[in-house]
Amino acid sequence: MAASLESKLLGLPDELLRAVLDHIGPLSLASVQSTCRRLNAVGADPGLWEHACLTFFTWWDKHHDLENKRKDPSFKGWKQLFADRWASSQRTDRALSDLIARETNRLDRVADILNAGYDAKDVLSSAFYNSANTGMHLAQRYWSHAALGHLHRYMACEEWAYLKHRPETPNATERSFAALDMFVLGERREGDIDDIFAMLDSYAASIRDANPAIDSFTPRQKAITIAAHLLEHNWTGISDSRNYHSLDHMFLGVALFSSNRNSVPLISAIIYCYVVRQFSLEAQPISYPFHVHALVTLPSGATTDFDGQPLPSTTEPFSEHTHLYMDPFNTSDPIPASHLTSQLRFIAPTSTPNQINSYLSPASPRDLTIRAAHNILAAPSHYAGPPLFPIDINAAAFGALLALILIPPAPHPAQIQHHLSVVAQHFAFHFDHDVRLFMHHVLPAASSIPNAQAYATLVERLHARDATPKTPKRRDAPENSPVKYAVGQVFRHRIRSYLAVVYGWDGWCRMDEQWIVQNSVDRLARGRAQPFYNVLAEDESTRYVAEENVMLLTKEELAELGLVYDRFPMEIGLWFRRYDAEAGRFVSNVREEYPDD
Structure with missing residues (x-):
């Protein structure tokens, strides 16, 4: 046959x-x-x-x-x-497998993944979306998600470093803003730098399809037509009565790929300016106080003005013959330069002539990105509600703070010291596997400040912690004999009723005296001498719970919860492989430290 x-x-x-x-x-x-x-x-x-x-x-x-x-x-x-690309994916797959299975030297595996560059994303994305079909479901889902985050954040910083030394790169503004989106991209399949440009190009194509004769329009007609089309399709501005300061309105990629397409004036101006440049005009946002506008100018060598009339031999600065101001967030009508100038007398009354000129001139990609970073950091204080499009607030803040450190050519020492201290906190508490990013981008920026060595020491400590095997906690050790519950068991708190899962334990309270006093541990019936448990709660917090407050759930009670693992954040995969419904508990992935659980 x-x-x-x-x-x-x-x-x-x-x-x-x-x-x-x-x-x-x-x-x-x-x-x-x-x-x-x-x-x-x-x-x-x-x-x-x-x-x-x-x-x-x-x-x-x-x-x-x-x-x-x-x-x-x-x-x-x-x-x-193909062979080279296949080999790259195989190396990534091996690195991810080790990242999931081994509890030490994970930083080396993250480095292996970063060495593959964007090649790694195929393997990581597939591992995330197919994790439910594996015996390491929760661990694979978490570590593939985490590795995608490491990759995206590192690539964003690489993009900023490239643009810092090559400020004349085409579309530098859009590229710099797209790098900010990489911090909040997560495991989404769409929304990276290339996708952002593809979506912007689709906006331009939509305008051309709706206006086949647009190339014959005057520059003014083009500028108005483009603004009107974007507003008509809700591709600029804010609709749905959403709060202006919602965090999802601050990102270019989110504005392009979310269902509501909302964006603050800065993002709307960037979208508009990119699209305008696809129709033989120049355009760049201006960093006008409180509300970014767009400036459309004629292409180099133009001999006619915005209405197709011959250009005068001489023109005044910001002349209506050569400068067209637009507010694509609000309207398709041009904004007279005289109106913007008069408004400055009220909103920036102490401005010097040079400052006024700068407000009416194209802003640099650097200045616009810094403005966006400040918007991101300020947004949660103006609007604490959840964004319509989910955004990781810690990742957003981390990206914004890094932008403030890495983008300015010569940041003020006091400012950079403040930003570095906050970045270091985010790094240590939320992104401690981003060691390569910290070493390659943050440490050089910190080299000029007095306590630079402290940041290098932080990296050294993380490396040492990662390379050091955990000391096993044996249940047959006398000091651990009172421990009743095990890693992976699910319970409700006796007093506060929240759902939680045990991921670690101690034979007695190991917190410092200040914590013990603050939490009134000695007022508990069994005091500080009873076992305490490290737990992950359903509200995404980690807590340290006294044994007397643990009310273990029965298998029947667990079954009533449905998919138990869906009650917990994705971070549960940091400690567990999967949920075993038959046993009514999570399967541990921290067996080095808790070999008997």
């Missing part, structure tokens, strides 16, 4: 044989090539391997230079490129 099938296959002309090979997948194609000379020759067609590269993998690190290879008809090395 197999010989007959092979004979029929080889009886096909090369064109049909190639079509068959195009549908068997790249791994099978590589195997088939080794069976005979003819299949090897037909299977070596670069077109087959180009198709394999473009369909088998979604994300590519920039070092592959994929787009230029696609545009180069002379490039024939697609099979080798």
Whole structure:
């Protein structure tokens, strides 16, 4: 049968044989090539391997230079490129497996993933979305999510470093803002830097489709038409009566990919300016006080003004012949420069002529990103409600603070010292596996301040902690014999009634005296000598609970909760592999420290 099938296959002309090979997948194609000379020759067609590269993998690190290879008809090395890309994914897969399974040297595995660059995202994304089908469900979901975060944040800082030394990079403003989005991208499949530009280009395409003759419009007509189209589709501004200061309105990518598409004036102006530049005009936001506007200018070498009339031989600064101000957040009507100038007398009465000129001139990508970072940090204090589009507030703040440290060319020493102290806190408490980011980007920025060594010491301590195996806590040790409950058991707090799961324990209270006094431990019936448990609560907090306050749930009570693991945050995978419904408990992934649980 197999010989007959092979004979029929080889009886096909090369064109049909190639079509068959195009549908068997790249791994099978590589195997088939080794069976005979003819299949090897037909299977070596670069077109087959180009198709394999473009369909088998979604994300590519920039070092592959994929787009230029696609545009180069002379490039024939697609099979080798596939092999290189496949090897990169395999290394990432091994690193992720070790990250999940091993409790020490995880920083080395994170480094292996970062070494793969954006190639790693295929493996990490697949691991996250397919985690439910594995025996390490919770651990795989958590660590793939965490690794994606490490990758996105590191790439964002790399982007800022690149732009800092190359400020004339095309679309530098949009790239800098897109880097901020990488901090809150999480495991979403859409919303990275390339996706942001693709969505912005789709806005321009939508405008062109709706206005086929737009290239014949005057510059003023173009500017108005574009603003009107964006507002009509709710692609700029804020709709749905949402609070202006909601955190999700502060990010370019979120504004482009969320269902409501809401954005503050700064983000609306960036969207508008990018789209305007696709229609043979220049445009850049201006950092006007309290409300960012857009400035549209004529292309270099223009001989006619915004209405198609010949340009005067001389014009005054900010002349209506050469400068068109827009407020794409609110309206499609141009804003007279005289109106903006007169408004400054009220909102910035002490402004000097030079400051007024700067308010009416294009703002730099650096200044706009710094303004966005301040907006992000201030948003929660203005509106404490949940954003319509979910945003990790700690990740958002971490990105904004890093922007304030990494983007300014010469930040004020007092300011950078303050920002560094807050960044270090976020790093230590929320992003302690971002060691490479901290070493490559934060430590150089801290080198000029008096306590720079403290930040280097923090990194050294994290490395040492990561490399040091946990001391096993044996249940048969005399000091642990009173411990009644085990890692993985689920309970309700006797007094506060919250749901929690045990992820660690001590034979007695090991907190310092101040904590013991503050929490009135000695007033408990069994005091400080009873066992205490490290627990993860359903509200995402971690707590230290006295044994007398643990009310263990029965299997029947657990069954009534439905999917028990869905009652807890994703961070539960830091300590557990999966939930065992039959046993009524979570399966531990901290067996090095608690080998008997």
